[in-house]
Amino acid sequence: MMNYFPDEVLEHVFDFITCHKDRNSVSLVCKSWHRIERYSRRRVFIGNCYSISPERLIARFPGVKSLTLKGKPHFADFNLVPYDWGGFVYPWIKVLAETGIGLEELRLKRMVVSDESLELISKTFVNFQSLVLVSCDGFSADGLAAIAANCRFLRELDLQENEVDDHRGHWLSCFPESCTSLVSLNFACLKGEVNLGALERLVSRSPNLKSLRLNRSVPLDTLQKLLMRAPQLVDLGIGSYVHDPSSEASNKLKHAIQRCKSIMSLSGFLEVAPRCMSAIYPICGNLTTLNLSYAPGIHGNKLTKLIQHCRKLQRLWILDCIGDKGLGVVASTCKELQELRVFPSDPFGAGNDAVTEEGLVLVSAGCPKLNSLLYFCQQMTNAALITVAKNCPNFIRFRLCILDPVRPDPVTNQPLDEGFGAIVQSCKRLKRLSLSGLLTDQVFLYIGMYAEQLEMLSIAFAADSDKGMLYVLNGCKKLRKLEIRDCPFGNAALLEDVGKYETMRSLWMSSCEVTLGGCKTVAEMMPSLNVEIINESDQTEFNLDDGQKVDKMYLYRTLVGHRKDAPESVWIL
């Protein structure tokens, strides 16, 4: 039937399909659908920048306008990957520029972004509108200046948790007077000062500005002026929030904040005087997102009082100084809560302020819509996890990090196998799971049996034998990313089903029992995988003994073979 529709009709239908997974499925139906989908695809998502080349990307999707690229493996966030491992965006920009692609949007995660790349983007793509950089590095304020100066229709500049060398803060002044298109500006992660006058003028001439996240250097009086000029803001990130509650400045701020009736997302407070929190109470009732994870200054009563005003909260990111009691307040106030992240305020300290299983149980009881969790805690019990599993069967993401990674259930001294088992059995839609605490092979048996939708699994300091890994590889049919550190998994587990790795994006194993010989075998059997050995020791040559245990192995499927940009510490088998 569909053969009789002209291409334009199919294209129009496909326009409604935006999710890349769905579009991938559409393209598999038949040749003509594949062809039509190809030419009409505007947004492309590439989860591993080394799985494909820019040339092949463009060959298949010549109409691409928006590109999302991810580079380094996830564990690079935790310093487990050498800084020069790879993930350079420049080669992509170069090819896109040379082939005349009309790139409008670029979203990068864990990639190395040079100033040169930013400059090339700004000078090549005339319709460039959106730059989102998450956990990237390699650029300075000079690159940002190029973007500001040359992208005439820039709508979005969103910098999240990047390491930026921004000692020269003039970049903000580089936005020309003619730039009035900004919708989103997030520079919270920059450490340097910005030209406050330029910032005020920029905000004044950006009537569409909906999201503004400031860095620490932006003082209170500037914040007040910005809010007066942009009462239409939906998302606000406050830089410095230090004022005397009885002062004129504070009154002016209160007035300015009250005018912002659309703010639904609040973050920042990078510098804060906690006694001034009452000034923001008027907008708390509308908040659906609140991120106080960079504000250790707000704790105790001030924090709980603030939260009590936020009845519509759906997403809350907080530090563990909230304590179990504070989480109780969250549980009784935030009935719409879907996502909770509790970060450690003192990762290596005595943990006096930390949260325990009690806080989590309270939240699970009070917030039945909870579906996404990241929880750093002092301890966890099986009983608590079982209760949480019963209260919240809707978890899609469940990431638990007990600060002492091999801590058993402190009440029973048992491993946490049963607790996590309950989670995977109850939460049938679970897609992402991170484990910690004392764990044996048993928990992996449960995961293999029950976690049918699981796509990403992170394991550390767990298991007793290869069986653990085998349970997972055999059971989790939808597994895409598996990352393992410090577990007793060896060649037997690694080699049991090497074909499986072609169905996954990547596998990371560090400080495990796999040997060089085992890794070589995988590489030989599966030419469609790149098997990388990362060796950061002082040895100038790799020890060629096959029986040698491998420090770090990262393998991933690819259509383009070995990459050419690996540093000396990386050996591709």
Added chain:
Amino acid sequence: MAFEKDFNLDVTELRLGLPGTSEESEKQASTTLRISNKRAMPDMNEDSSVAADKKCDQETAPPTKAQVVGWPPIRSYRKNSLQTKKTEAETCGMYVKVSMDGAPYLRKIDLKMYKGYPELLKALEEMFKFKVGKYSEREGYNGSEFVPTYEDKDGDLMLVGDVPWEMFINSCKRLRIMKGSEARGLGCVV
């Protein structure tokens, strides 16, 4: 510094706990990451090729919490940001003013940055470019016209070095490096 060796300041230190016990060993025990010892009794997997005890052999000395690379799994950006806040927050530090007789302006130092008198005095010497004399309980500082003093909680001017370090940093409100004839009255023997 000479006085550290001559006088066992531990003896005079006021502390909770029985004499002879020390805090050190307790602290180490709680922060040590015991990977091998805390494993649960393994299910009898006789056929498993990699037994739990193999892992015990791997690590000869369990690393402390802070030394396990990449744990807890927090983004470096976030970790660095917390560190910055900790070192900057005045509530975490014990900043006191330091004046030196004759100097045009005062300085501020964080007493928590130092482990004891030797480090503190060395830092002061470097900051103000002077040298203290040799300390003795009987005679104070010998051999220099500079004498380190401090103002305590009661507002009294005291000689630096008399009381145990912990007691000192908890009672010191500001430091003053006295010079010359005024210093002599406090026990400086030039």
